[in-house]
Amino acid sequence: MQIDAIDQKILSELQADGRVTNHELAGRVGLSPSPCLRRVRQLEEAGIIQSYVALVDAAALGLHVSAFVRVRLDGQDDRHLAAFEAAVADFPEVMECYLMTGESDYQLRVMVSSLAAFEDFLRQRLTKIAGVSQVTSSFALRPVVYRTAIPVDAAR
Missing domain, CATH: 3.30.70.920 (Lrp/AsnC effector binding domain/regulation of amino acid metabolism (RAM) domain)
Known part of the structure; x- marks a missing residue:
């Protein structure tokens, strides 16, 4: 899968805050919610987004x-x-x-x-x-x- 500048923004935002809602994410990357969710799902299906985790203070x-x-x-x-x-x-x-x-x-x-x-x-x-x-x-x-x-x- 080829990723473009919007995909890069989505990845950066999700890495900064994995609990962001799709609506908030869409606003941050300049998309409406439906296309944003579709892109996130494509990144997940392609294995680029592998999982979502909580970072714990060791x-x-x-x-x-x-x-x-x-x-x-x-x-x-x-x-x-x-x-x-x-x-x-x-x-x-x-x-x-x-x-x-x-x-x-x-x-x-x-x-x-x-x-x-x-x-x-x-x-x-x-x-x-x-x-x-x-x-x-x-x-x-x-x-x-x-x-x-x-x-x-x-x-x-």
């Missing part, structure tokens, strides 16, 4: 430790990669996991309540995955930039 829930974990496997064949990916997908502490180039095979962003909770995650879960040969962790001191909105204007 610190308010006691999740004060954010760690970036680089993982190296002892084998990079499909079997090892699939086993690792299936295992980390089941860990709720893993917020993001990327297959990487370079010295590490994967980079994870992990959120936990404390350093003790991180140690438990590392020792009892992550390093128990078959094929994990090296783990290196770095801890975030504070976020400098944190965005959830995709830069739709840069997608041209």
Whole structure:
């Protein structure tokens, strides 16, 4: 699906406020409600809009430790990669996991309540995955930039 400037406006507005009514959204992007709703439905059906979520304050829930974990496997064949990916997908502490180039095979962003909770995650879960040969962790001191909105204007 090709998106135009109006679709980009719709995406930007929905990323800023996913609870906006269709009537309000239509006014913000310069459409009447029916064509606006039709465009939103098309963006949903095309998979460009994947879902609607609430952004939750991690610190308010006691999740004060954010760690970036680089993982190296002892084998990079499909079997090892699939086993690792299936295992980390089941860990709720893993917020993001990327297959990487370079010295590490994967980079994870992990959120936990404390350093003790991180140690438990590392020792009892992550390093128990078959094929994990090296783990290196770095801890975030504070976020400098944190965005959830995709830069739709840069997608041209």
